[in-house]
Amino acid sequence: GEDVEQSLFLSVREGDSSVINCTYTDSSSTYLYWYKQEPGAGLQLLTYIFSNMDMKQDQRLTVLLNKKDKHLSLRIADTQTGDSAIYFCAELINAGNMLTFGGGTRLMVKP
Amino acid sequence: ETGVTQTPRHLVMGMTNKKSLKCEQHLGHNAMYWYKQSAKKPLELMFVYSLEERVENNSVPSRFSPECPNSSHLFLHLHTLQPEDSALYLCASSPGVTDTQYFGPGTRLTVL
Numbered sequence: 329g330e331d332v333e334q335s336l337f338l339s340v341r342e343g344d345s346s347v348i349n350c351t352y353t354d355s356s357s358t359y360l361y362w363y364k365q366e367p368g369a370g371l372q373l374l375t376y377i378f379s380n381m382d383m384k385q386d387q388r389l390t391v392l393l394n395k396k397d398k399h400l401s402l403r404i405a406d407t408q409t410g411d412s413a414i415y416f417c418a419e420l421i422n423a424g425n426m427l428t429f430g431g432g433t434r435l436m437v438k439p
Numbered sequence: 440e441t442g443v444t445q446t447p448r449h450l451v452m453g454m455t456n457k458k459s460l461k462c463e464q465h466l467g468h469n470a471m472y473w474y475k476q477s478a479k480k481p482l483e484l485m486f487v488y489s490l491e492e493r494v495e496n497n498s499v500p501s502r503f504s505p506e507c508p509n510s511s512h513l514f515l516h517l518h519t520l521q522p523e524d525s526a527l528y529l530c531a532s533s534p535g536v537t538d539t540q541y542f543g544p545g546t547r548l549t550v551l
Binding site for chain 1: 481
């Protein structure tokens with residue numbers, strides 16, 4: 329079955345870069361996503377990458393995809409206190425039309 | 440972001456009550472989803488509707504009953520729930536089932 333795994337916590341200082349990692353097992357994924365969830369809120373789509381790409385940059389966000397190792401990462405440059413949230417990676421597997429989520433990484437940004 | 444709205448935002452109900460959660464999307468999407476987010480599990484897909492037809496039902500107990508009267512509205516009817524059903528219920532929509540999903544703010548449900 330499909331499995332998406334993330335570490336539970338990450339703590340960084342304001343102004344530093346954050347790197348949130350994700351591993352997945354299904355090689356037939358088409359898109360991989362990063363969502364952000366702030367306390368008491370739903371999921372906000374941050375960015376996504378098509379499976380035939382290895383990097384995507386969007387302002388402070390950089391997504392790296394290593395298909396060989398089935399590893400996805402999200403780098404947030406110049407992390408701010410407003411970036412404190414839970415970050416979910418997810419993969420879309422075309423065969424089942426299902427979006428499978430990781431357990432989420434809680435990012436804490438210290439002033 | 441108000442593309443996907445959910446009401447109510449919070450709901451407390453007893454185990455014998457019947458209530459409904461509502462989701463509305465203003466994005467012109469054709470697919471809508473219900474997810475359950477509980478404290479100790481990853482997000483769980485419950486139901487998928489595409490063009491008002493249910494296309495996915497992940498072994499969800501019958502005490503949860505979805506309804507999709509049109510492509511803009513999705514309901515989740517609840518009856519005789521259990522305390523372990525307490526969770527955040529998230530609705531999402533996408534242009535098609537293979538497209539990027541956009542989420543609503545969720546309904547925080549507490550079953551007493």
